[in-house]
Structure formats: C-alpha cells, structure tokens
Amino acid sequence: MTGLSVAGLHKSYPGTPVLRGIDLDVKSGTLTAILGASGSGKTTLLRVITGFEEASHGSVTVDGTVVDDSRHRVRPEHRRIGLVPQDGALFPHLTVRANVAFPLPRRDRRGSRPDEMLELVGLSGLAARYPHQLSGGQQQRVALARALASQPSLILLDEPFSSLDAGLRASVRSDVLAVLRATGTTAVLVTHDQDEALSAADHVAILRDGRIIQADAPRQLYQCPADPQTAAFVGTANLLEGTWDGTRVTTTLGRHGIYAGLQTPQPGQVTVLIRPEQICLAQPGTDAVPARVTATHYHGHDALVAVRPDPPGSQAGNGDGKELRVRVSSDAPEPGEFVGLTVRGSVAAWASPAGS
C-alpha cells in the first residue's frame, strides 16, 4: 500500500522550473526523508503535496486518492495531510490544548482526544500553557500532536528540528519518531541534515536541482550513492581515481572489491568512493600504503584525520598525493606523523567522466 505517490511532478514559476519530474513513492506506515540542499526544491515539493501550490504537470496521490493531477485538485483542507512546520507554527492566541483540539470538529474539541494526543507526546502537564511559555522542543511536540489529532493519512515534517540546538535536537527527534512509529503514521521528513535523514528514515530520497537523484534505504545510499556528488552530500567522501579491470578496482590504496548489486562500470578508468571509516591506520612499513598526517580534527567520539598518501616512487602515476580523510575512534595521530593506510570492505565506483 502506498501512502504517498508522486509521479512525473513538474512545477515551474514563470521562467524558472523548480521541480523537473519528481517520482517518489512512500509506503504506508514508513518514514521517508527528502534530503536536499537549500534551493533544491524541497519547500516547493512540500507545498505542492500540501496543496498550497499547484503542480504544473504530474500527479500527487495520498493514500490512494489523487489530490492533484492536471485535471482536478483537492483543496488543502480536504487532503488529510498533517503538517508540522519548521518552527511549529502554533497558534499564539490559543492554549496548548486548544491548539491540539484545533483540527477536530467542534463537538470533539471538549472530548478526550486532545488530552490523549498530549499524553502521546508526553506533554499532558502543559495543556493550559500558551505556546510562548514552551521551549522549542515542546512546541515541536505540540505541533506534532496537533497534526496527528485528526488522524491524517500522511504527516509532513518540514525541517522540524533545524531550529533546535544540537543537544535537544537528538532527543526531540527520537521522541517524535517514536510517536510516529507508535501510531503507524506514514511520514515524510524534509531536511537538509544528512545525519538526521540517515538515522531517522526508512528511506532517503536525494533531491537535487528539482529531481530525485536516488531513493534508497540509508545504508544503501551511504555505501552506493548514485554519483560522486551524492556521495559527498550524504557524508564525508574520499573520491579517488582508479582502474577497474572487471573484477577488482585498483587505487593508490590497493586493490578493492566493489559492492554487489552496484551497476558495474565498463573496465577502464573509474572514480572510487572510500568512506573515511573504511580506511584503517596501521604501522608504516607493513603492506600498508605509507602516508603522512597533515591535520587532525577532534570530535570527541571520534576524530577525522587528514592524511596525504605517499606511495613509493615506483608508482608515480598513482601517487597524486591527494589528501584523504580517515575516521579513527581513538588515539588520533598528531600532524606530521607517518602512518600506514589499509582499506577494509568493498567500495563503490563509477565510470570516470569521459576525457578525464
């Protein structure tokens, strides 16, 4: 069962196409993240789905009902889409309880539904407060309770955590996700934060220049991105030149297998993705590739070490000396130290653009 289906969606403003053929399917009861940089068309896509903008071409289907195609449109208030806007957008003149009761028919507003929703998001004690008396995280949870109150077919979360500070963000996010899973709601999370998208969603769709570049499970997306640009967008990426002979790929760092299921390029020059955590630091002098540490960025839970591989002079063609980033969990080496590099696991590779 498909909770949300977007097919061939185009949207242009006079003179500027914003969405250029979006195809996206969200299974009922799952959470899909739409990940895109600012200006990629995220907001426009969201506004077309909610009905505040009209699609130029294509169709939007929510829970089996076509809500927008070239022939007819369902008004926003009849789409049964719950929206959780960026900063909550609670109604400032209403109490928390009245905010949650807002979407309900008049006879149900005094009933138990608003209290149940507040309990669901863990804010029963704040029913009589006004929005300005709540913290940012509490406001987001009230906005979620309000969106869920009328049992919508679909919840849209528009960068709901971006205004929260880092410490709060993780806890509010996990609370919100727990509520969505508990209620089995189909949800779409729009975000520009790749950590958030990868950790929260069942599926992640990459939106770039008005197109969905790739829609996959987070692990698949991280390991086998559709192209080098996507690779760099969803995490730190070491992109190396290599040679693919049909079975193994050879780079400065050795010979590697490539992921099964990946569309294998023609033998020849390829661009290879190696994630920082795939590179291990070893003692120099073994069969590891010698390298020199140029910088260390300490993050607490881990450290990102910049190294410049220095292959023996014999392999002059490969030794482009390009800086690589290596993630180490403890005992980061100091800049200037010599280390050895080995690669574990398979890599992703794409045919190099012609002429390079």
Added chain:
Amino acid sequence: MLFVRHRGRLGTLFERIGYLSQGLPGLVLALALVFFAIHAAYPLYQTPELLVVTYAIMFFPLALVSLRASLAQAPPRLEETARSLGCRPTAALRRVTLPLVAPGIAASAALVFLAAVVELTATLVLIPTGANTLATAFWGYQQNASYASASRYAIVIVAIAAIPGCLLQRWFDRGQEQS
C-alpha cells in the same frame, strides 16, 4: 490587509499617496476639499458627510501604520497551517487571523477616533454652518475668552481620550500575557 500581504506596485503607490495626505497640513486638505465640493460635488458642500470624507483621507495613513504592525502578528504561514489542519479559508480567517489582528484593529480604530475628535483646523473650514464638534465648540468659547464654558468641552475631550486608552491598555496587557 491586501496591501500588506500582497505588495504590488499599485498597492505601494496607493499606500504612498495615503502617507502624503498625512504630510499635508489639515488646512490645505480642507481648502482643497472645499474647492472640490463647490466645483464638482456641490450637494456635498457644507455637509457632515464631507467632513467624514476629510477625516477618512486625513487619518487613513494613521490607520494603515497600526494595521500593518498588527498584521505582522498573523503571518500567512499560520493561516496555511490552519488550512492544512482542515479549515476552509474563511474558517482560517475567523479562527486564526482575526483573533490575532483584532487588538491591532481596535487600537488603530481608537487612534483614529481620538485624532478625529480633537481635529480642529480642517473641521473649522468644513463644518456645516451652525454645527459644532467638541473641538470647534471648545475653540469658539476659547476665542471669546469664555474659559469656563470652554473648559466643559475640554473635560469631555480629555474623558473621551482617556476611555479607549484605558480599555486598550487592559487589552494589551492581557494580550501580552498570551502572546
């Protein structure tokens, strides 16, 4: 409301013209309207209606400025949120936008009312013969040095000015607690 939300060239022009009338001395505006009434709309000359029109032109910018401020309290985003929650456009206006802008509308109405009550120069020129506003009555007695008679009107003016002031003050205090 349309001017603030949908800023077009025409709207901006109209608004600027509105502000212009605030810059004109009341006397100039009044004489212009006398001229207009005599030549183009004679039935209006010396009527209370013309006086009301004058007040409308004079105090339009005042109303606009305070309305603009209160509309900022109700961003379109809140209306959209209300619609996504199942409200028709009219219901969204009634349940979200109006409650948020009502204090501002009341405040601007009170401001304009106060300004109109005490307006003197244009009123003196345009008032129908024999009629009086509080301000012209006060002015008339004061001119004749009948300060005792004039003071009655002065007191009424002060009282009228105070009442909406007090009401608004209470309203805003309540609003402050909420928003």
